[in-house]
Amino acid sequence: MTNEPIDAKRSQPAAHGATPGESGSRPPAPIERSRFGGTQRPPRRADDEAPVSRGDLGKGRQELVGDGKAHINWSVLVIASAVILAFSMWAIFMPDGARTTMRLVVHWIASNLGWYYVLTMALVIGFVVWVAVSREGDIRLGPDESRPQYKLTTWVAMLFAAGVGIDLLFFSVTGPVVQYLTPPAGDGVSSAALQDAVVWTMFHYGIAGWAVYALLGMAMGYFAYRWDMPLSIRAALYPLLGKRVSGPLGHGISIIALVGTVFGVATSMGIGVVLLSVGFARIFGLEAGLTLQIALVIGAVAVTIAATTSGVDRGVRWISELNLWSALAMMVFILVAGQTAFLMNALVENVGRFLVTLPARMFQTFAYEPGSSEWMGSWTLFFWAFWLAWGPFVGVFLARISRGRTLREFVIAAITVPVLCDFIIVSLFGNSALYEVLQGNNAFAELAVASPERGWYALMELFPGAIFLIILATFSGLLFYLTSANSGAMVMSNFSASIPDPAQDGPKWLRIFWALLTAVLTIAMLLAGGVMTMEYATLIFALPVTIIAYLVMASFYKALGMERAEREGTVLRKPSIAPSGGPVPERSWKQRLGHLLTFPSLREASQFLERTVRPALEEVAAEFRNEGYQVQSESVTNALGIAEPVLRVSPEAQRPFQYQVAVVEAPVPTFSGKMARQTDVYYRLEVVTGSGSGGYDLMGLTRPQVIDDVLERYEAYLAARAEAVQSQARGAGEATD
Template sequence: MLMDRSVFKISVGIAALFVLIGVLIPEQLGNAMGVAQAFVLETFGWFYQLVATFFLLFAAFMIFSKYGKIKLGKKDDKPEYNRPTWFAMLFSAGMGIGLLFYGVSEPISHFSAPPLGEGSTEQSAILGMRYTWLHWGLHAWAIYAIVALALAYQKFKNNAPGLMSATLRPVLGEKVKGPIGKTVDVVAVFATLFGVAASLGLGSQQINAGLEYLVGIPNNFTVQFIIMAVITVLFIVSATTGISKGIKYLSNINMSLAVILFFALLILGPTLFLLNMFTTTLGSYVQNVALMGLRLSPFDATEAAWTQGWTVFYWAWWISWTPFVGMFIARVSKGRTIREFIIAVLLVPSLVCALWFTVFGGTGIHLEFVQGLNVSEQSLETALFYVYEQLPFGAFLSVLTVALITTFFVTSADSATFVLGMQTTGGKLNPPNRVKIIWGIILVAATLVLMASGGLAGLQTAIIVSALPLTFIVLIMCYGLVKELNKEWKLEHDKEKTVKKAS
């Protein structure tokens, strides 16, 4: 089996050491991670805000630039998947579990404890929804789109391996094959590992909350451990069937279930209120997106802490997911033009996220603001099921949600093992099954260690710390991408001039 054994061995070794430390001294690990999180949030919050805004502007530049017509692949390459399947695969690997976990809980949390001003008011409802859109909208998908674009270009245009280090070749040249390139790939492995671990941790907690609501199963770490053990078997089986079978079929199932759940809540919930909320928030978001994306509140420690704990955390989370989501999107996007690719990855998922949070979060806000229920007092993982209790067919919606979280769980872990396998086998498009199985086991073990040592806070810390070095890599990647695209555009432009002169 041909693979970059050094990257594989170093990554597995460090990951195994991290898991061992978490098992032996979980409390000390949790304390150390807490100190690291506070340092990064307070020291580099401004940096995360600036780079997230930069990535959005960079993506917009790609849409309108002269590079938009360049195809990801050869001139005669056709897309491997049709658009509905492409969107489903992109979305299932992107934010599936998070949409269900935070669908009600984030907007209702911002409604009751907004980033500024008084909570539980009409103003805080719009403000809370607007910030939720910020966290899951254009900024997030711009980050994904840029990394996916660089990976897809190098892979399908230059036949480079599907590695983060390969995207730096225009800047570093042959040095990407040496220690610098291997370091980049190891950083990408751990950002992926911790970024996906957070989603799996959220997923297991919410599956447990749903089972507690439906059948009275206790909501605790032991049950979540069993849930993860069972689902580990499922996603390893799925991962070993290959992308065109397991991930493709599960992605389509996910999309179908999510559509059913979305329209069920839209119809059963306060429909007119939700439509009005969407329209109002859209205007507010468009008007304030730049201000929100750069807000830090240097004169107010409370408001600054809110921004660090929510907005800055999200930017770090999405950056940590870029090796995972970026590689996966790149893998399934051969044959698309840059303009089509960026527009699709940037706008379509952002709109879907906006609609999703408006329907789910708006229903929760309506129940509390209009009907006087205490939705905001529920925990993050139980808020969604509490909302279901107040609606017709609540039990059916809960069953559907647990099923959807499970399939999202399997798909995310399935996709992650595939990408981790690529990253540690020299960029192979079809990593060996044993490599994917090893990474599947490590992924679940790391998730359990983070949950045991710090819960949700532990998951957040791992994301924030691992994303920092990766952010600098992505910035260099942007420079290399423009350099490479400009080179190709000049070649094509010169060819066109030669043809015109000859004719």
């Protein structure tokens, strides 16, 4: 970044439109004006202070990515890797001691901090619902003019694929059977236990988990696509912590999120290989056990490495879509070949009971049930920890596919459609298992409790055409397993690097490194006791992640408050007015036609930026300086390597006037007749002010037209500040009366 010296020819004591109290305890200084209107120099935000306005948020990208180049966060990578490797070695070489120690820690957490996990999840659900129903729900994950990249059906399908893992198949049978035989409260093998058996599993795979995904996904997406920050947890905390997210504090947060994510993915992979090993053993006549499980882990790593090094990521993404169709085929087969009427009746009743009992169940800690902490630790607390650990992982994916969506539709879709799909899977599998138990199949019930993976396949064997269903179920589970392994390595590489462009991933070698380390951790937990050890580890290492959830809620709430303050302090505009204030630049008919028919390349956009836009901004900056204003002209290098010009008037103000021209990649409209290019994207020069993107393109304008647009934006800025002062003055007068 290059900075021109700030011209301090004449110091201005107060910003035009500064609200009372903005200058701290000092009385307001006299206002000095020029022919541009406006005044200068309000109190300056200290470098280490958190942002206090949307104008401050505009500095986030510069403070987070610096020179705009991707790089490895070595401190995050080394410390997180050391923690995971140390735990893995401990579990491998001292499996009995590791299992015993973790059991004691989990028992302490369940006995003393169960209420904390329960309260955290309830607050997360309440927060995301509040975002959806509030006025801020209309805010988009991107500039105001941005629109979704995927159609609704495709987007919903991708939402479901993001948050569903093979663990859902594992617990869909054993969960209902266990809750029927040994419920957390009341007598087992009773009518009350039967009614709640499937509902408890629905509860554990329901709104709570998807609320965590929605929270982290919308927060990271908001700052990445609306404020051009990296797609990361630390960017989501910028409004709360300011520049400190780039220092040791931010590194610590990234380490916590990264370690939690690795344990979440490793747990899912471990549960997956335990389940799949039984399927492979039955299909190919192999011996189910630890050897086969380790072989499956190694196979997943090989697929991840192949996808990373051979450029077949598109094939992996195609596989992730295929697993939805295979899961759908499996559900249809079970519904048709099984007890259709019973399964449909049970599904309707289960969903209804879930909705009716959700509020009470959400706060259920079983404080009055002796020995309930063991059940809470094995079920509710484990799942809450699991979702928190998976939250950053799934949140990144949800953010990437949701650019242009409003916060309202993002939240509503995330906590409804995928949840309903989970309910269908749980209800069909769970009620099929319960039907067998009710028919007196005690051997199946005992197997489902003692060995869930064998119980799941035992249920498949009870259907006609069992071998076909076993192959289909194993194939579907394998696809879930492989996509989780590959996607997990990608997200971990992103969390251990600083990547300015949200569309880019970490380097290939880093993805391979995380795939290998996750495999080592998975094998270590298998050696230390299998699924039970994985549950223990997840519950322990997800505890620090709860702190991140609270920080993200506080940070996002603050950012939405800034949006609300900006909206309420802005002059109402007609529909013909640009989103950032002022009319869209007028063009001649030839300019309009050329703009409609031309889709500039990156080189063409860069040339226009240097030959027309930058000289225009320099001319305006020079005139401001001649009038005695403090002006800052700088260039911010974007992810494409282009130096974007930024003009700031009153740079020390809490809300300075800012005019930045950003190079934005956009898809070429498919309806256009000019499709001779070999690319499907073009580049726009969009204006970004303190209130966000203006939503229009400067390409094709003349230098005087660009200057006129700068002045239009500046007039809108002054009008908004004046309106804010008048509103505050009226409020102060009413309070005095």
